[in-house]
Amino acid sequence: MIGLISATAAGAAARDRLAAAWPDRTRVYEGPVKDAVRRAFAECEQLVCFLATGAVVRLIAPLLGDKAADPGVVCVDEGGRFAVSLVGGHGGGANELAREVGELLAAEPVVTTATDAVGVPGLDTLGLPVEGDVAGVSRALLDGEPVALKTEVSWPLPPLRAGAEGSYAIRLTDRLVEPAEREVVLRPPTLVVGVGASKGAPVDEVLGLVESALRDAGLCARSVAALATVDAKADEPGIVEAARRLGVPLVTHSAEELAAVEVPNPSDAPLAAVGTPSVAEAAALVGGGELLVPKRKSERADGQAAMATCAVVRRPGRGRLAVVGLGPGARDLLTPRAKAELRRASVLVGLDQYVDQIRDLLRPGTLILESGLGAEEERARTAVAQARKGQAVALIGSGDAGVYAMASPALAEASDDIDVIGVPGVTAALAAAAILGAPLGHDHVSISLSDLHTPWEVIERRVRAAAEADIVVTFYNPRSRGRDWQLPKALAILAEHRAATTPVGVVRNASRPDESSRLTTLGALDPATVDMMTVVTVGNTATRDIAGRMVTPRGYRWQASREGAE
Numbered sequence: 001m002i003g004l005i006s007a008t009a010a011g012a013a014a015r016d017r018l019a020a021a022w023p024d025r026t027r028v029y030e031g032p033v034k035d036a037v038r039r040a041f042a043e044c045e046q047l048v049c050f051l052a053t054g055a056v057v058r059l060i061a062p063l064l065g066d067k068a069a070d071p072g073v074v075c076v077d078e079g080g081r082f083a084v085s086l087v088g089g090h091g092g093g094a095n096e097l098a099r100e101v102g103e104l105l106a107a108e109p110v111v112t113t114a115t116d117a118v119g120v121p122g123l124d125t126l127g128l129p130v131e132g133d134v135a136g137v138s139r140a141l142l143d144g145e146p147v148a149l150k151t152e153v154s155w156p157l158p159p160l161r162a163g164a165e166g167s168y169a170i171r172l173t174d175r176l177v178e179p180a181e182r183e184v185v186l187r188p189p190t191l192v193v194g195v196g197a198s199k200g201a202p203v204d205e206v207l208g209l210v211e212s213a214l215r216d217a218g219l220c221a222r223s224v225a226a227l228a229t230v231d232a233k234a235d236e237p238g239i240v241e242a243a244r245r246l247g248v249p250l251v252t253h254s255a256e257e258l259a260a261v262e263v264p265n266p267s268d269a270p271l272a273a274v275g276t277p278s279v280a281e282a283a284a285l286v287g288g289g290e291l292l293v294p295k296r297k298s299e300r301a302d303g304q305a306a307m308a309t310c311a312v313v314r315r316p317g318r319g320r321l322a323v324v325g326l327g328p329g330a331r332d333l334l335t336p337r338a339k340a341e342l343r344r345a346s347v348l349v350g351l352d353q354y355v356d357q358i359r360d361l362l363r364p365g366t367l368i369l370e371s372g373l374g375a376e377e378e379r380a381r382t383a384v385a386q387a388r389k390g391q392a393v394a395l396i397g398s399g400d401a402g403v404y405a406m407a408s409p410a411l412a413e414a415s416d417d418i419d420v421i422g423v424p425g426v427t428a429a430l431a432a433a434a435i436l437g438a439p440l441g442h443d444h445v446s447i448s449l450s451d452l453h454t455p456w457e458v459i460e461r462r463v464r465a466a467a468e469a470d471i472v473v474t475f476y477n478p479r480s481r482g483r484d485w486q487l488p489k490a491l492a493i494l495a496e497h498r499a500a501t502t503p504v505g506v507v508r509n510a511s512r513p514d515e516s517s518r519l520t521t522l523g524a525l526d527p528a529t530v531d532m533m534t535v536v537t538v539g540n541t542a543t544r545d546i547a548g549r550m551v552t553p554r555g556y557r558w559q560a561s562r563e564g565a566e
């Protein structure tokens with residue numbers, strides 16, 4: 001329960017908002033504050049005091065006992081601007097509560113415990129099954145005590161502030177071990193179990209075989225990433241149900257694919273039945289890795305022939321490449337997902353000016369590989385190479401990283417032995433459109449005028465096609481010192497099909513501190529006012545300047561009737 005205490009009318013108003021939002025978690029303490037604080041301190045796990053920190057310090061000082069047992073206390077100032085975690089930041093959960101209260105009241109959370117400022121990820125937020133002393137090891141990480149990281153298998157971890165030695169430990173393993181005292185065991189999904197079964201094999205036989213194979217090899221079922229078999233067995237009930245009970249996906253491969261995998265124990269029976277000399281071993285080994293349990297057959301109490309086979313492989317470690325769009329510049333146009341991926345990464349790769357944009361968000365210990373303009377190919381190769389080494393890599397780009405940016409060169413380099421996660425971003429075209437009004441209300445296209453990567457003939461053909469099709473066009477990379485004739489040329493092509501009065505929006509540094517924008521026309525635009533920080537959006541024949549805003553009507557009908565009237 002969270003006890004709420006206030007003294008003034010403004011404090012009571014904020015208190016009531018909290019009480020209304022969390023009716024089941026909060027209890028209001030009325031009456032003289034000294035008495036209210038004393039009662040709440042005794043009865044609640046947490047307190048939120050709508051009082052000055054000084055007042056609260058004096059009130060709770062005589063009540064404070066043990067940091068592990070005392071309630072967490074958060075103070076909210078009279079103006080509702082700050083939610084201060086005062087005592088019990090970790091044990092009492094005051095840091096977390098300050099963040100929650102801050103979110104609810106639009107107040108800035110103030111957290112002063114050093115360890116939270118440096119941002120260690122929660123061990124239970126890594127997406128892996130976790131066993132052992134999570135609370136103890138987390139506290140050790142937060143308090144900066146030495147924690148040893150013991151990795152028996154490779155898995156892309158975020159920076160954890162754990163080192164070689166320590167009285168606490170984090171162990172990354174797929175083996176069947178009990179966590180020691182002061183130890184957390186993380187279970188990465190490293191194992192693939194290949195299974196084969198004859199028609200009608202009971203689930204208990206399949207599952208029993210898988211479980212005993214794992215147990216006998218000293219492997220942990222919680223590290224199983226998938227069951228794998230041949231396409232022909234995709235609907236075999238015993239296999240499907242075994243996967244369901246293990247809580248893992250069933251992946252299947254064609255008989256040809258399996259026949260091509262070299263295995264230690266091929267046999268004739270599956271060759272005749274499904275067209276590959278091995279199902280279990282081959283299905284487990286398709287993606288490469290180390291065969292830990294060669295093919296074994298189920299044992300049946302009734303002495304009948306075995307109906308199931310299995311084999312276990314440890315997959316090679318898979319790195320993780322997140323391709324993250326940072327948006328056009330402003331921090332509040334960076335998506336929460338992008339932020340999470342930046343904090344998830346142990347390696348960050350990007351153009352130096354983009355790294356500067358988000359450096360403060362990175363966890364300490366993140367390896368930053370930044371390079372200058374023009375090194376795109378090299379950045380792409382670096383990012384992929386790091387991911388191949390098993391790291392968690394974030395490759396960043398402004399706007400959306402897939403738009404005239406790093407995603408395509410990176411994915412052209414990347415093989416299927418790494419996981420790739422794309423995080424979309426707000427593009428320059430979208431940021432500019434929002435500033436201009438609604439210029440993209442109908443069909444639109446982006447065209448880059450940079451002829452470094454694309455021959456000018458191709459660019460010109462595309463501009464002409466957009467002009468003829470009456471599509472709104474946003475020009476990226478419109479003009480630089482060495483490239484000044486392309487924009488006038490492109491505008492001239494559009495002008496062959498659009499009136500000189502067609503609205504044109506010019507937006508420079510959208511959402512950055514020195515943002516500027518102008519609404520002009522095809523006839524009046526001075527290309528000299530455009531540079532590489534700019535996008536230029538040219539309307540179609542229906543686009544209008546309405547009250548100073550650029551608006552392209554949505555309806556086909558409006559356009560049709562207008563054309564009919566001409």
Ligand code: SAH
Pocket residue numbers: 328329397398399400401402403404405426427428429431432475476477478507508509510511512532533534535
């Ligand atoms: N990936 C980016 C585009 C990179 S290409 C995106 O999705 O937006 C670089 C070009 O984008 C620049 O030359 C400029 O034309 C445009 N651009 C990028 N950020 C911009 C901004 N904040 N304001 C205006 N134009 C921008």
